[in-house]
Amino acid sequence: WVPSLAWQPAVPPEGGVELTTLDVGQGLAVVVRTQHHALLYDTGPSFQGGGDTGEIVVLPYLRSKGIRYLDMLMLSHGDNDHVGGAQSIMAGLPVKEVYAGPSVTAEATMQRCQRGQHWRWDGVDFAILHPQFGSTDDTDNNLSCVLRISAQAGSALLLGDIEKSAELDLVASGLLEPTDVIVAAHHGSRTSSTTELIAATQRLGSDQWVIFSTGYRNRWGFPKQDVVERWQQGGFRPLDTATVGAVSIDLTSSDVPLTLSLWRLDRRRYWQPPE
Numbered sequence: 001w002v003p004s005l006a007w008q009p010a011v012p013p014e015g016g017v018e019l020t021t022l023d024v025g026q027g028l029a030v031v032v033r034t035q036h037h038a039l040l041y042d043t044g045p046s047f048q049g050g051g052d053t054g055e056i057v058v059l060p061y062l063r064s065k066g067i068r069y070l071d072m073l074m075l076s077h078g079d080n081d082h083v084g085g086a087q088s089i090m091a092g093l094p095v096k097e098v099y100a101g102p103s104v105t106a107e108a109t110m111q112r113c114q115r116g117q118h119w120r121w122d123g124v125d126f127a128i129l130h131p132q133f134g135s136t137d138d139t140d141n142n143l144s145c146v147l148r149i150s151a152q153a154g155s156a157l158l159l160g161d162i163e164k165s166a167e168l169d170l171v172a173s174g175l176l177e178p179t180d181v182i183v184a185a186h187h188g189s190r191t192s193s194t195t196e197l198i199a200a201t202q203r204l205g206s207d208q209w210v211i212f213s214t215g216y217r218n219r220w221g222f223p224k225q226d227v228v229e230r231w232q233q234g235g236f237r238p239l240d241t242a243t244v245g246a247v248s249i250d251l252t253s254s255d256v257p258l259t260l261s262l263w264r265l266d267r268r269r270y271w272q273p274p275e
Contacts, residue, residue: 009064009065009066011033011035011036012033012034012035012122012250012252013035013252013253014035014122014123015122015123015124015151015152015153015252016034016035016123016124016151016152016153016250016251016252016253017032017033017034017124017149017151017156017250017251017252018031018032018033018248018249018250018251018252019031019032019149019156019181019248019249019250019251020032020033020061020246020247020248020249021183021211021213021241021246021247021248022044022053022057022058022061022241022246023057023241023242023245023246024043024044024045024053024057024058024085024213024241025044025045025053025215025216025218026045026081026187026214026215026218026220026222027042027044027045027053027080027081027082027084027213027215028041028042028044028076028081028082028160028183028187028213029041029042029043029044029053029054029057029058029085029213030042030158030183030213031058031061031062031065031067032149032156033065033067034121034122034123034124035121035122035123036121036122037071037072037121037122038062038067038069038070038071039070039071039072039073039074039126040058040062040070040072040073040074040089041074041076041145041147041158042074042075042076042082042083042160043058043073043075043082043083043084043085043086043088043089044057044058044081044082044084044085045080045081045082045084045085046080046084046085047084052084052085052087052088053084053085054084054085054086054087054088054089054092055085055088055092057085058085058088058089059088059089059092059093061246062093067093068093068094069093069094069095069096070089070093070094070095070096071096071097071121072095072096072097072098072099073086073089073090073095073097073098073099074098074099074100074113074145074147075098075099075100075101075104075145076100076101076113076144076145076146076158076160076161077101077102077103077104077140077141077143077144077145077160077161078101078103078104078105078140079103079140079141079161082160082161083104097109097111098110098111099111099112099113099117099128099145100112100113100145101113101131101140101143101144101145101160102131102143103140103143113128113130113131113145114128114131114132114133115128115129115130115131115132115133115173115175116128123151123152124149124150124151124152125149125150125151126147126148126149126150127147127148127150127175128145128146128147128148129146129147129148129170129173129175129176130144130145130146130162130166130169130170131143131144131145131146131166132169132173139163140161141160141161141162141163141166141186141191142162142163142165142166143166144159144160144161144162144166144185145160146158146159146160146162146166146170148175148177148179151251151252152251153251153252153253153258154180154181154251154258155177155178155179155180155181155251156179156180156181156182156183156249156251157176157179157181157182157183157201158183159182159183159184159185159186159192160185160186161185161186161187161192162185162186162192163185163186163189163191163192164191164192164194167185167192167193167194167196167197168194168196168197170197170200171194171196171197171200176197176200176201177200177201178201178202178203178208179201179203179208180203180206180207180208180209180251180258181208181209181210181211181249181251181258182201182208182209182210182211182236183210183211183213184210184211184212184213184223184227184231186222187212187213187214187218187220187222187223188212188214188222188223188224188227188228188240189220189222189223189224189227190224190226190227192227193227193230193231195230195234198230198231198234198236199234202234202235202236203235204235207237207258208235208236208237209236209237209238209239209249209258209260210231210236210237210238210239211238211239211240211241211247212228212238212239212240212241212242213241214240214241214242215242216242217242218242223238223240239262244262245262246262247260247261247262248260248261249261
């Protein structure tokens with residue numbers, strides 16, 4: 001029993017980051033880990049019949065990874081499919097800081113996301129690119145927190161549910177850079193994923209990935225096929241959690257820029273046909 005008690009899950013090295021987009025159905029929850037820190041971006045939905053994905057998906061995953069507290073919980077905006085599991089997360093483990101978009105119901109310890117906020121964990125840089133203080137577009141989706149993560153081996157961009165006007169604002173700001181991994185805004189809706197944003201984040205000659213966090217056979221038909229094709233035309237390879245399950249990407253080594261794990265494909269049951 002001694003080895004099993006001493007075992008600890010592997011963590012990213014200094015300067016590396018692991019990004020896992022969990023399979024929470026029609027919603028979003030992304031776990032970001034550096035060597036000594038953990039951030040959760042959104043928590044997935046709650047359900048009318050009771051329960052939520054914070055309790056049934058996110059917390060079990062965090063515990064399986066040996067994460068016993070969160071350095072930060074970031075709630076991009078107030079829609080249920082993004083914050084429905086928040087109370088379960090905060091009741092289930094300690095959370096040091098909570099950042100949130102303007103539409104999230106305020107609590108005493110909560111800080112508002114604002115362009116220009118930045119910090120560094122274990123050699124990895126984090127920056128909030130949106131919303132900007134005094135933004136005139138006050139729609140819930142367009143005031144989502146947008147987070148950029150820059151590690152030694154690559155970068156990631158989490159866009160919440162921002163739509164066309166906010167994407168164009170980001171492009172005009174000059175803050176966007178070529179990016180290795182993007183979690184597509186608004187689950188692949190036609191309201192988002194403008195050609196301008198795709199062009200601003202494109203890096204020719206290297207693998208880039210776009211992740212759509214969606215529910216299986218969701219009623220909106222996300223991700224829209226023309227949106228997927230637009231990303232593909234920009235050089236991005238698409239992944240949909242409804243098809244491949246949770247998507248975990250390691251940006252940990254300049255020698256191996258990106259390591260990809262797809263839950264359903266990597267853990268295929270014997271009765272499931274090969275892809």
